[in-house]
Amino acid sequence: MALVSIALVVAAATTAIAYFVDWLPEQASEERRGMDLVFWVTVGICIFVFSIVASVSIYSGIKFRVRPDDDSDGPPIHGHTGIEILWTAVPTTLVTIIAVLSAIVLAQNDRTKGDVLRVDVRAQQFAWEFSYPAQGNIKSAFLYLPVGRSTKLYMRSEHIDKTPDVIHSFWVPEFGQKQDVVPGEVTTLVITPTRVGEYRVICMELCGLGHALMRSRAIVLSEQDFAAWVRKQRQAAGGPPGEQGKTLFTSNGCNSCHTLTAAGATGKVGPNLDKLDEESIPGGKSLDEYVRESIQNPSAYRRPGYSAQMPRFNLSKDQVDALVTFIVESAKKN
Amino acid sequence: MSTTETTQAQVHVEHGAAPPPRHWALRGGLARAVWMTPLFFLIGMGIVVGLRALAGWHPYLDWEVVIVVGGLTVAPIGFLAGVGTFDYWTRYALGFPTRPEDHSSHGAYSWKDYFRVNTDHKVIGIQYVTTTIFFFLAGGLMAMLVRAELARPETDFYDTQTYNQLFSVHASLMIFLFVIPAFAGLANFVVPLMLGAPDMAFPRLNALSYWLLPIAGTMMLVSFFFPGFGAGWTNYAPLSVAQPFGNVFFSMAVQWAGASSIMTALNFLVTIITMRAPGMTFWRMPLLVWANFTTSLLVVIATPFIAGSQFFVMFDKVMHTNFFNVTEHGYVLGYQHIFWFYSHPAVYIMMLPGFGIASEVISTFSRKPIFGYRLMALSLMAILVLGFSVWAHHMFVSGMAPYLRVPMMVTTLLIAVPTGIKVFSWLATLWEGRIHFGAPMLWALGFVSMFVIGGLSGIMLGAVPIDIHVSDTYFIVAHIHYVLLGGSLFTIFAGIYYWFPKMTGRMYNEPLAKLHFWLTLVAFNATFFPMHIIGVQGMPRRVATYEDRFGDWNLFISISSFVLGASFMIFVYNMIVSWRSGPPAPANPWRGMTIEWLVSSPPPVFNFDAVPQVVGNPYEYGVPGARHAILNGDRAAVTELEPVR
Numbered sequence: 001m002a003l004v005s006i007a008l009v010v011a012a013a014t015t016a017i018a019y020f021v022d023w024l025p026e027q028a029s030e031e032r033r034g035m036d037l038v039f040w041v042t043v044g045i046c047i048f049v050f051s052i053v054a055s056v057s058i059y060s061g062i063k064f065r066v067r068p069d070d071d072s073d074g075p076p077i078h079g080h081t082g083i084e085i086l087w088t089a090v091p092t093t094l095v096t097i098i099a100v101l102s103a104i105v106l107a108q109n110d111r112t113k114g115d116v117l118r119v120d121v122r123a124q125q126f127a128w129e130f131s132y133p134a135q136g137n138i139k140s141a142f143l144y145l146p147v148g149r150s151t152k153l154y155m156r157s158e159h160i161d162k163t164p165d166v167i168h169s170f171w172v173p174e175f176g177q178k179q180d181v182v183p184g185e186v187t188t189l190v191i192t193p194t195r196v197g198e199y200r201v202i203c204m205e206l207c208g209l210g211h212a213l214m215r216s217r218a219i220v221l222s223e224q225d226f227a228a229w230v231r232k233q234r235q236a237a238g239g240p241p242g243e244q245g246k247t248l249f250t251s252n253g254c255n256s257c258h259t260l261t262a263a264g265a266t267g268k269v270g271p272n273l274d275k276l277d278e279e280s281i282p283g284g285k286s287l288d289e290y291v292r293e294s295i296q297n298p299s300a301y302r303r304p305g306y307s308a309q310m311p312r313f314n315l316s317k318d319q320v321d322a323l324v325t326f327i328v329e330s331a332k333k334n
Numbered sequence: 335m336s337t338t339e340t341t342q343a344q345v346h347v348e349h350g351a352a353p354p355p356r357h358w359a360l361r362g363g364l365a366r367a368v369w370m371t372p373l374f375f376l377i378g379m380g381i382v383v384g385l386r387a388l389a390g391w392h393p394y395l396d397w398e399v400v401i402v403v404g405g406l407t408v409a410p411i412g413f414l415a416g417v418g419t420f421d422y423w424t425r426y427a428l429g430f431p432t433r434p435e436d437h438s439s440h441g442a443y444s445w446k447d448y449f450r451v452n453t454d455h456k457v458i459g460i461q462y463v464t465t466t467i468f469f470f471l472a473g474g475l476m477a478m479l480v481r482a483e484l485a486r487p488e489t490d491f492y493d494t495q496t497y498n499q500l501f502s503v504h505a506s507l508m509i510f511l512f513v514i515p516a517f518a519g520l521a522n523f524v525v526p527l528m529l530g531a532p533d534m535a536f537p538r539l540n541a542l543s544y545w546l547l548p549i550a551g552t553m554m555l556v557s558f559f560f561p562g563f564g565a566g567w568t569n570y571a572p573l574s575v576a577q578p579f580g581n582v583f584f585s586m587a588v589q590w591a592g593a594s595s596i597m598t599a600l601n602f603l604v605t606i607i608t609m610r611a612p613g614m615t616f617w618r619m620p621l622l623v624w625a626n627f628t629t630s631l632l633v634v635i636a637t638p639f640i641a642g643s644q645f646f647v648m649f650d651k652v653m654h655t656n657f658f659n660v661t662e663h664g665y666v667l668g669y670q671h672i673f674w675f676y677s678h679p680a681v682y683i684m685m686l687p688g689f690g691i692a693s694e695v696i697s698t699f700s701r702k703p704i705f706g707y708r709l710m711a712l713s714l715m716a717i718l719v720l721g722f723s724v725w726a727h728h729m730f731v732s733g734m735a736p737y738l739r740v741p742m743m744v745t746t747l748l749i750a751v752p753t754g755i756k757v758f759s760w761l762a763t764l765w766e767g768r769i770h771f772g773a774p775m776l777w778a779l780g781f782v783s784m785f786v787i788g789g790l791s792g793i794m795l796g797a798v799p800i801d802i803h804v805s806d807t808y809f810i811v812a813h814i815h816y817v818l819l820g821g822s823l824f825t826i827f828a829g830i831y832y833w834f835p836k837m838t839g840r841m842y843n844e845p846l847a848k849l850h851f852w853l854t855l856v857a858f859n860a861t862f863f864p865m866h867i868i869g870v871q872g873m874p875r876r877v878a879t880y881e882d883r884f885g886d887w888n889l890f891i892s893i894s895s896f897v898l899g900a901s902f903m904i905f906v907y908n909m910i911v912s913w914r915s916g917p918p919a920p921a922n923p924w925r926g927m928t929i930e931w932l933v934s935s936p937p938p939v940f941n942f943d944a945v946p947q948v949v950g951n952p953y954e955y956g957v958p959g960a961r962h963a964i965l966n967g968d969r970a971a972v973t974e975l976e977p978v979r
Contacts, residue, residue: 023870035799042797046790053757053786057779060764064700065771071925073956074702074767084706087758088751095747095793102797103740109799110736164660166573169731169806173872176803178731182667183572184660187733200881204731204806204874206566207573209494212877268489 002063007055014047025173028199028220030192032176034105041101045094109177112150112190119143121155123168123181124311126210126269127253128201138233141250143201143218145193146226153189155181159311160252169205172218180205193220210269213256244319245326252313252323262330270310271303276331287331292324362418363450374412378404398579401560402652406586410549418451419542439541440533441939451545453537455526456937458544460837462519463830465544466512467909469551471902473507476500478899485892487885489878495578497878498564503554505567506584509684510591511551513822517687518543518598520829521626523837525602527930527937528620530611530946530963535604543597550591557583566876568677571658571669575650585648592637595683599633602626611929611963613948618962620928620952621710625690628714632679632686632721640676643669667734674725682721684818686714688825689756692778695828696760698926699775700767703953705759713752720749730801739798746796753789757782772924773847777828780855784820788813791866806876809869815862827851827905834912835919839936842912846904853901860894927962928952 027036066072121143122129131139145151157165164183171178172191179189203214221229246263249255255265260273281290293300298310315323359365379400386394414420426432440454441447448461480500483491492500526534534540557563562580565573574581606627610619619627646657646669656662658669697704704710726734726742760782769775791813794800804810827850834842864887869875873884880888922931929946930937946963954960 021867023867025871032803035803038797038799039794039803042794042800046793049754050786050790053761054783056761057764057783060761060767061769061771061779064764064767064769066768068770070768070770072701072768074700076703076954076956076960077705077762077766078703079706079709080762083762084709084755084759088755091751091754092748095750095796098793098797099740099744099747102743102799105799106739164572166576167570167666171806171872171874173803176799178802178805180731180733182733184664184666185733200872202872202874205570206498206876208576209498212494212874212879269494 003055003059006058007051010054010058011047011051014050018043018047026195026197027176028172028174028193028195028197029176030194031109031190032174033194034109035176038098038102038105042098045098049091049094110190112152113192114150117146117149117151119145119151119153121153121170121181122160123155123157123170123203123214124159124165124253125208126203126214126267127256128170128203128214128216129251129253130216132230135230136234138230139251140233141253141255142216144226144229145191145218145220146223147193147196147220149223150190150192153179153191155179155187155189156185157181157183160313160315166207167205168203168207168214171202171204172199173202174199175218178204196220196222210257210267213267213269215256245322245324248315248319248323249326252315254323257310260327260330262326262333269306271306273327273331276327287328288324291327292320295320295323362416362421364417366418367413367416370412370416371409372412374415375404375409377412378408381408398582399652401579402582402586402648406553406582410546410590413549414542414545417545419538419545421451422538437939440537451541453533453541454939455522455534455537455540456837456941458540459519459521459523461544462515462522462547463837465547465551466516466519467906469507469511470516471906472551472555473504473512474899474902476504476507478896480504481892481895483878484880484888486889487880487882492878494878495561495564498566498876499558499561501876502563502566502569502584503557506554506563506587507551508818509567509680510588511547511554513684513818513826514595514680515547515591516826517626517629517684517822518595520691520826520833521602521622521687522598524829524833524930525623525626526605526609527836527933527941528623528928529606529609529614530929530942530948531605531609532940532942534601535609536601539597540601543594543601546590546594546597550587550594553583553587553590557581557587568673569644569647570673571647571650571666572660572664574647575658577651579651582648582651585644585651588644589641592641595633596637599630599637602630603634606630611946611948613963615948617708617711618948618951619711620690621693621704621707621714622687622690624711624714625686625688625693628718629683629686631718632683635722636676636679636683638676639672640680643672643676646672667729667732670729670732671726671734674728675722678725678728679721681817682717684822686717688781688822688829689714691825691829691832692760692781694926694928695774695778695832696763696782697953697955698924699770699772699778700764701770701925701955702763702767703951703955703957705762705765706755707951707953709755710759713755716752717749720745720752724749727796727801730798731805743796743798747793750789750793750796757786757789772831773842773844773851774828774832774924776848776851777824777831780851781821781824781828784816784824784855784858788816788820791816804869806874807869808865808873808875811875812862812865812869815858815865819858819862827854830909832924833930834909835923836930836935836937838913838916839919839934840912840916841919841923842916843908846908850901850904850908853904854898857894857898857901861891861898864891927954927960929963929965932963932965 024036027033118133120131120133129139129141130143131137155170157168159165168181169178170181170189175191177189177191179187181187197220199218201216201218203211207214249263255263255267257267257269258273259266259268276287281287298312382400382403383394422432439452442452442457448457452458483497557580560580560583562578563584565577569584606623649655650657650659656664658664658666660666693704693710723745724742726738727746730739795813831842831847868884868887873880919935921934933941942965944966946965948963950960950962952962954962
């Protein structure tokens, strides 16, 4: 009786921890719905097992404790076949339940439904680039998705010039889907967003010094807003240089390593571009030349305190012009 | 003195002439190592420079190659030769007279004997345990430095490379230089005694395996001064290949530590199979022996795989091979498959000896036979077999072939069944026992409860959809610390406190040991339980900066971790003071039945005057008149036997 009461108290306490602590982040995809189901079923089974173990330990510790000078021995019980079969069979049943449920959810989460939106993901140290082949191959530093439509990500770890990078891992906690991005392979991931909003894209595989800052955003829009966004992006490709430079700055991931207020960038891996000024430039070059050369040949100049790890970017001359204009003008405003 | 004793003693009379005394700098020992290590480094350097000059490769003096060949490969051999691990074999190979029954390097008569090559399994056991505790404190200090950085969300103290090296070296030291060899050390001391054997099967090999450890540990510590081991202890390619040069220190340290593990495991296997006392059938072996038998099988089968994986990384780095270079048809996921084919069984290498210790302690302190002895032994074998079929559960999100996920999930979840059997059997052993809460028992019960939490979070991770959500988050960090700290470390402490009287001949301070336990238990849970929460919520591991919303939890975790670190100072103080001046220990302070308790504390140099006769099962508490073994004919309970010094 006492044993059962202890077990119930433990079960109540652990259930309270499971219930009142804010465990899972907001649910924003169909795949997360399946994950959450497996999560809570497994948590329930864990609470059941833990309550048994904890209550038997606590009860035995109190009930069977003896004084240090008690030299007697316990009853010589060597085992009990029935009980041993029971505690082999019950856990086997419980893990079978978890395995079957998990396998079903896994199969569902790999499946796409209806009209699938394809997004190509390119990961490199330390930036994400998302492109939309069916939408005129527009590129974006943020992942824009329409709500309620299956999206399949095709992910590669490579630089713009197709040279391989290291392993990264794509995760949006609210989507509950994670997949490593592996050099030499194309990995895929299915996401069906269920909620409009803005979520974090996090790189989950240690990928070098800027790993902690390799972040982006997943922005889920309504179908109409998504269509509008696509339209705007296709026009922006030929927009004014300042606007184009700003887009290039984020779409190439400059923002993940450099700070530049005008682009809303707060990266700390590389030098702060807000603090660019003419005096600090060696060899009497103009700011414009200095920035251009630094983009085209990242190891041309080394700032003290920073290691040479900026990759080369495969940009057209027009794109470099737009980027240089944007960076120099933004820096001069500070 | 009975006749058997005399015969036994005669065996150990030294044969042959003693070699002429040599100058102290030429005798095997640390003094000779001091000059032989640099000498061998120069030899290695000469080989590199010579070969490069012959081949006409510029520069002739390439320091990176010199460090790999001279510093990390040849100089350690010089160190081993210097301390004298090869002396006997060298003399034998060169045709000099050898003395097969030379026991001059057996036993420890002063503290200096712990700093030379010793072939006594009891001395080696103590050498192992003290060395591993040194590296445990070093690794723990790094954990404190990591937590200091993580106390606040922004970067506070170190540059990112230093931070990455801190957590990488922390994990490597704890795994390769603490948990694995600490268990090997305890088993080294205890297993031959439990078997009724005078020593391990290969005492000189045993000494060699110990002396490989300081080499491996030094390499991992020194890697700080050669930046590059900052890719996590998993050292995933291609990031590890792209790391600065110092990454080779990890690659080579793993080779030395791995060689040590393999040699020890072979030694245990041969000892357990061939050196059991008369009457010691497999079904009469204590569960600690069973545990080390299965662990040793895991070690000899699995360890070559991590050696291979790290060689591949080093070859890609130094020799510009293309194992993991995609542009030259390398296969990135191949690294992970090979790595985890070792590193998952390694989890059981770090767990099964602890299961053995827990079985010994729980049975003795509950004064009851272990419940379901045979199923306990069989479940160890089941874990051994299943343990080789689950490695890819570390790779559910890695991009490996998707069809591998479900079978790997099934085997992973099934391994919970034999593990569950062990937990339930320990609980059933407690049931109706006469429980004494000595310090070893507290640690053993602490282990059971903490390990259950780690095991249950392991089941969650086994379910693929949950794993996809939480892999590489702090949930993983919480899980492995519940398993390796709440599991392995707690049993290591249980074992150290349990056999401390046997090892040193002195009792430790019981109140301090209990204070150590309670402080560690509370601080441990305060440190690691909240990591489950922030992990599920989305905090990635291996980062120095994180989102502000995790700031409060992390500050709490960091403060708790400092308390956790401080709790080990109590342990160190207790061990040092008790070893120097604790009260003398009786032969059998816990009223245990296994053979090590039948000899004095500390045991005689050759363990037994006469070969023990095993007559029953090892845990016959409460069975009237039952005995596990008889020593010296009819003088069975000669607990007051004098050491043969």
